Amino acid sequence: MTLDHAEELVAAPSSPGAAGPTRRETWWRVLRRDRFAFAGLVVVLLYVVVALTAPLLLDRLGVDPYTYHLDALDENGAPAGWGGGISAEHWFGVEPLTGRDLFAIVVLGSRASLAVGLGATALAVLVGTTLGVLAGYAGGWVDVLVSRVVDVLLGFPALVFMIALGAIVPLQFPHAPRILLLVVVIGLFGWTSIARVVRAQTLTLRSLGFVRASRGLGASPGHVVLRHVLPNLAATVVVFATISVPGAIGSEAALSFLGVGVQPPTPSWGRSIGDAVTWFSSDPMYLVFPGVALFGITLAFNAFGDGLRDALDPRAVRR
Amino acid sequence: MNARHVLRFLSTRLATVVLVLAVVSFLTYAVFVLLPANPAAAACGKPCTPERLATAQAFMGLDKGPVQQWWDFVVGIFAGRTYGAGAATIHCPAPCLGYSFQLRQPVTDLIAARFPVTASIAVGAAILWLAIGVAAGTVAAVRRGTALDRGLMVAAVTGVSAPSYLVGLLGILLFGFTLNMVPVSGYVPFATSPVDWAWHLVLPWCVLALLSAAIYARLTRAQMIEALGSDYARTARAKGLPEHRVVTRHALRNVTIPIVTLFGLDLGVLLGGAVITERVFSMPGLGSLLLDAVGSTDLPLVVGITVFSAALIVVANLVVDLVYGLLDPRVRA
Numbered sequence: 001m002t003l004d005h006a007e008e009l010v011a012a013p014s015s016p017g018a019a020g021p022t023r024r025e026t027w028w029r030v031l032r033r034d035r036f037a038f039a040g041l042v043v044v045l046l047y048v049v050v051a052l053t054a055p056l057l058l059d060r061l062g063v064d065p066y067t068y069h070l071d072a073l074d075e076n077g078a079p080a081g082w083g084g085g086i087s088a089e090h091w092f093g094v095e096p097l098t099g100r101d102l103f104a105i106v107v108l109g110s111r112a113s114l115a116v117g118l119g120a121t122a123l124a125v126l127v128g129t130t131l132g133v134l135a136g137y138a139g140g141w142v143d144v145l146v147s148r149v150v151d152v153l154l155g156f157p158a159l160v161f162m163i164a165l166g167a168i169v170p171l172q173f174p175h176a177p178r179i180l181l182l183v184v185v186i187g188l189f190g191w192t193s194i195a196r197v198v199r200a201q202t203l204t205l206r207s208l209g210f211v212r213a214s215r216g217l218g219a220s221p222g223h224v225v226l227r228h229v230l231p232n233l234a235a236t237v238v239v240f241a242t243i244s245v246p247g248a249i250g251s252e253a254a255l256s257f258l259g260v261g262v263q264p265p266t267p268s269w270g271r272s273i274g275d276a277v278t279w280f281s282s283d284p285m286y287l288v289f290p291g292v293a294l295f296g297i298t299l300a301f302n303a304f305g306d307g308l309r310d311a312l313d314p315r316a317v318r319r
Numbered sequence: 320m321n322a323r324h325v326l327r328f329l330s331t332r333l334a335t336v337v338l339v340l341a342v343v344s345f346l347t348y349a350v351f352v353l354l355p356a357n358p359a360a361a362a363c364g365k366p367c368t369p370e371r372l373a374t375a376q377a378f379m380g381l382d383k384g385p386v387q388q389w390w391d392f393v394v395g396i397f398a399g400r401t402y403g404a405g406a407a408t409i410h411c412p413a414p415c416l417g418y419s420f421q422l423r424q425p426v427t428d429l430i431a432a433r434f435p436v437t438a439s440i441a442v443g444a445a446i447l448w449l450a451i452g453v454a455a456g457t458v459a460a461v462r463r464g465t466a467l468d469r470g471l472m473v474a475a476v477t478g479v480s481a482p483s484y485l486v487g488l489l490g491i492l493l494f495g496f497t498l499n500m501v502p503v504s505g506y507v508p509f510a511t512s513p514v515d516w517a518w519h520l521v522l523p524w525c526v527l528a529l530l531s532a533a534i535y536a537r538l539t540r541a542q543m544i545e546a547l548g549s550d551y552a553r554t555a556r557a558k559g560l561p562e563h564r565v566v567t568r569h570a571l572r573n574v575t576i577p578i579v580t581l582f583g584l585d586l587g588v589l590l591g592g593a594v595i596t597e598r599v600f601s602m603p604g605l606g607s608l609l610l611d612a613v614g615s616t617d618l619p620l621v622v623g624i625t626v627f628s629a630a631l632i633v634v635a636n637l638v639v640d641l642v643y644g645l646l647d648p649r650v651r652a
Binding site: 036148151152154155156157158159160161163164165167168246250253254257258259260270273274276277280281284287291294295298299302303306 | 335338339340342343346347350351473476477479480481482484485488489491492496584588591594595598599609610613614616618621624625628629631632633636
């Protein structure tokens with residue numbers, strides 16, 4: 001799909017100044033009309049605001065995810081009262097065994113999720129775009145080398161390797177921040193598809209008139225790439241990045257669920273869901289709140305990404 | 320197409336397979352060997368004198384350089400290998416993927432014991448999701464723009480977004496604990512009782528299949544819409560072919576190619592360990608073996624499983640390429 005509409009995207013007039021504003025207006029209008037996608041965007045922004053202001057928000061509400069409230073538990077260690085201990089004080093109830101406030105855990109959990117999701121995607125886009133442009137524009141042995149590296153990475157059992165790394169690297173670097181480790185590991189496994197798409201588009205761009213003209217006039221490769229190739233790749237890269245974020249968020253949650261991601265006491269939705277496994281027959285709400293939070297951000301990003309792709313794809317407008 | 324072309328196609332593909340496996344195994348080995356979680360130190364026991372540590376390292380073959388260790392590993396796969404010397408030797412017959420000194424078993428045996436579980440989960444789910452996904456995607460494409468199409472696609476986005484463990488746990492809660500319809504965990508070998516085998520796998524199959532089916536439905540729909548708008552579909556209609564024949568005979572055949580590509584990759588990855596599903600449903604497959612190995616820092620086992628998973632992915636890709644040649648005559652040229 002992305003490969004197909006690539007050509008139509010780059011076939012648009014490419015003098016950067018002239019085409020910019022009208023084009024932007026068009027895709028914004030299309031996106032604005034797509035209610036599902038627009039709702040996705042609103043939800044994503046909401047999550048980002050919550051993540052950014054989480055400490056202030058929790059401070060104002062007087063809750064935190066670290067304090068034990070053993071008085072909120074019954075004698076078995078399960079939350080006392082209805083719905084996992086939902087009360088005026090604990091909006092989402094409390095965590096079993098510790099009585100920590102689940103609302104605070106879920107709110108602060110957005111930080112780990114978004115930090116890894118956006119960070120890993122940024123790394124993947126940076127590596128993927130750089131190598132893709134390099135392979136497509138330079139050709140020759142550079143292209144062969146990049147393609148082989150992609151082949152090898154695709155042969156890697158990524159999840160298996162990430163689990164192993166997540167468990168073993170901390171033995172070597174006990175003080176390295178886990179979030180950073182996750183960003184690097186997930187990002188370095190995630191760049192291959194972006195690189196392939198960017199490479200294919202760069203190949204097409206390189207043969208187009210305006211790029212050949214620029215080269216014919218004596219422009220350096222750096223100038224051509226920066227002024228002509230990259231601006232025309234922007235739409236594809238942005239769409240690809242948006243579509244990649246939910247995958248990265250899912251990877252963080254999955255690794256934390258399996259116990260090799262974000263470590264306690266830093267809140268993480270995936271880890272809470274993993275902890276909830278032993279409790280969910282007696283305390284399903286402990287599973288539901290982090291689960292809904294994770295599902296919500298993933299769905300919102302997917303809806304927004306789909307809409308953005310449709311908005312930037314000239315053919316999809318006719319739908 | 321003649322025999323020479325087939326041979327050349329096969330040999331270039333096989334060369335890539337060998338290259339990828341060599342690099343993957345080397346990198347895996349390098350990462351885990353260069354990290355200081357020394358298996359010899361763990362096996363050495365409490366009063367670990369330097370001499371005993373050296374003996375343990377020599378026994379495990381860890382006293383050599385990383386490249387030599389990797390090479391021993393590769394040779395072991397084809398020729399088997401022997402650890403230690405003199406009276407206390409351990410023989411690991413080919414194909415030897417290493418030896419777990421913690422479990423005192425060859426890694427190959429450990430994998431062989433667990434693999435049927437993972438394969439049962441993966442293959443059953445794969446058949447289910449392929450059928451559901453392609454059917455839903457085709458229906459959505461044919462009924463494009465209708466409420467049915469929109470409903471299916473909203474369901475698909477939802478399915479793509481839902482984490483499998485969350486759906487799995489909710490499934491256990493609903494069908495297992497509340498309705499008491501299906502068992503919630505455990506595995507029964509096919510040979511023991513085929514009915515119990517399937518009965519224990521129904522829930523994992525459905526959970527995995529529903530989520531993957533969403534991806535396949537989206538892909539099928541997009542490809543199908545393109546195929547139905549193509550020139551050959553128009554020609555087929557102009558010949559007076561009824562629409563259902565255009566869909567099944569002409570469009571579906573072209574849609575198959577990208578789907579087979581994705582299917583091969585997904586199945587390969589899943590066969591290497593349905594880690595999350597196995598964890599949720601407490602199934603003793605490769606994924607849970609890996610989690611145990613990681614938990615106890617059993618490095619030879621971790622390396623062995625990683626290499627085995629990589630081999631499955633690469634072989635799945637090779638099979639896809641061959642099927643590709645059967646489906647699309649253009650590739651063979």
